[in-house]
Amino acid sequence: MIYGNVHNEFFDQQAALLPAPLCAALHFLKDTNLAGHEPGRFDIELNGVPMILQVLDLETSPREALRPEIHRKYIDVQFLAAGGPEDAGYYNDDGAGNVDEDLLGTARDILFYKNRPASEREGRIALEVGTYAVYLPWDVHIPAIMSGGTPVPIRKIVLKVPMAACLPEGMWDWK
Secondary structure, eight states, X not given: OXXXXXXXXXXXXXXXXXXXXXXXXHHHHHHSOOTTSOOEEEEEEETTEEEEEEEEEEEOBOGGGSOOEEOSSEEEEEEEEEEOOEEEEEEEOOSOOXXXXXXTTSTTOEEEEOOOOXXXXXXXXXXXXXXXXXXXXXXXEEEEEESSSSOOEEEEEEEEEEGGGGSXXXXXXXX
16 A cells, blocks of 8 residues: 655655556646546546546545455555545455455456454554545555544545556456
8 A cells, every 4th residue: 555645745756656557647636626526437548548537425434334345456546635534444455354245357346345353453544635545456445434523525536547557568467
């Protein structure tokens, strides 16, 4: 997992360290005002790489009400465009999770795990407007967690970047 904020003074250097499609995705999020964009799912292309743009209006929820998720074909680049704050949970996909719903073979490319016991180790990041989190296929993540005691509305932007576009050809052939 990689996270940061587009308003950070080192943003350009941070983005430049990433594969070109991820760098383009982060710059798109920084340079495009999506706070007022219509919600929905859109096919876009950045620097010749087809990506999926999701503009989501959500409300944060208590952690225990949310399911951990992973993706295999796409890298999730999540961005808080408005509202918040929001917390996000994460942990490494160690293969020990109990599957709740497997939609990896569908266009959604998502697998939900059942929640782990509260005693299990899970990291947390705090998101404010401008914060991005890049979740790789082995990063289990739980977005839209309530930061305080009350749910708040958020405008979440998700760019789905093909994992195969970030590696040498044939290195990631997830079916």
